[in-house]
Amino acid sequence: MAEKIIVGVSDAPVSDRAVDWAVARGRARGQSVELLAVVGGVVGAVGEATVLEQALLSAEAMLDAQSARVGESFATTVVAGNPVSHLIDASKDAALLVIGSDYRGPGSGPARGAHGIRIAAGAHCPVVVVPDRERGDGSGVVVGLDGSPVSERALAFAAAEADRLGEKLIAVSVWTPLTAPRNTLAVYPELYLTNMQATTEELQAVALAGLASQYPDLVIERVVERGYPSHVINALAAGARLAVVGSHGRGAIARFLLGSISHEVLARLATVTAVVR
Missing domain, CATH: 3.40.50.620 (HUPs)
Incomplete structure (x- = not known):
């Protein structure tokens, strides 16, 4: 390596x-x-x-x-x-x-x-x-998780950095309700919202499951919120020492475009930010 x-x-x-x-x-x-x-x-x-x-x-x-x-x-x-x-x-x-x-x-x-x-x-x-x-007095390493393979690599990078720095790891998973033309008032059934929250919490728990054995002293703060991912990540990153996001792949087009979330996080850079693929 x-x-x-x-x-x-x-x-x-x-x-x-x-x-x-x-x-x-x-x-x-x-x-x-x-x-x-x-x-x-x-x-x-x-x-x-x-x-x-x-x-x-x-x-x-x-x-x-x-x-x-x-x-x-x-x-x-x-x-x-x-x-x-x-x-x-x-x-x-x-x-x-x-x-x-x-x-x-x-x-x-x-x-x-x-x-x-x-x-x-x-x-x-x-x-x-x-x-x-x-950078001020920022603390913690924020990492965005969405259950994808690239977010697993972002998590591995973030956890290693948090352990190295002696900082807590702030794992962030954000869910966004589906949008439909007729749902302009954004009125959703409570059961749907509850299940979206629970499903996202479960996906995050699976992603974090092996970290305790790898980094026994690492403090992990779990954040699961409804919203738009880049907004939530940057809001938390503003008070953090480091933020880590994943980017999906490379290629002729990917060379000029990041995924929308990582692109938006960089466009409003809240702290030192790592992009991992």
Whole structure:
């Protein structure tokens, strides 16, 4: 298994936070950290070579500055081309890919752009997205569970991180009543609502059944609610140290699209968030 963490670094302030997160994780897990900078916008224009050469040198200096700031020597790579493609390709040989997001929360402007979402959708390993703001006193690791195989992998990642960090695991399962054109008032039989809640609780219990033996000291908080998954997950993630969601598969289309839930969680990034497939 690859034990390398790759961090996508740019000149954006959030890169410091992404590097710091990766370094802390690498030290705790015995993983090496590699910094990758991509100089984009290359089109082959006349006179571009001189500009590109200077840009590559500046990128190398930027990575060296990160090493000096942290006080640790990193393997570094600087390439020119499409940042999304290069980061996705780099993820083939990584245990984890870490990128920053310039999203600073509600009221701070646009949410995370398409590049970060495409990287998370197309990567070959789990992707951690670090927001550009202080994490404060958040506690707990939130994980979304829906009974699918990918949510099982998200749970495995989240449980390992919660155990490593000494944090409680907050398992979240959300059910949404079916919608129908004639049911605009959202009036549902009580029996249906009760059974939806009970069924979701049972699915979550099955998913969590083996964790106690694997992590005997892990505290697990179970949350089963009616609502919309990304809203509930982000509401809980706002007070958490880490959130983990699953993404369904890759492929020609999946490379550009996440599942709607993981996409929406990243679009309104509440805390450091891992996307697992």
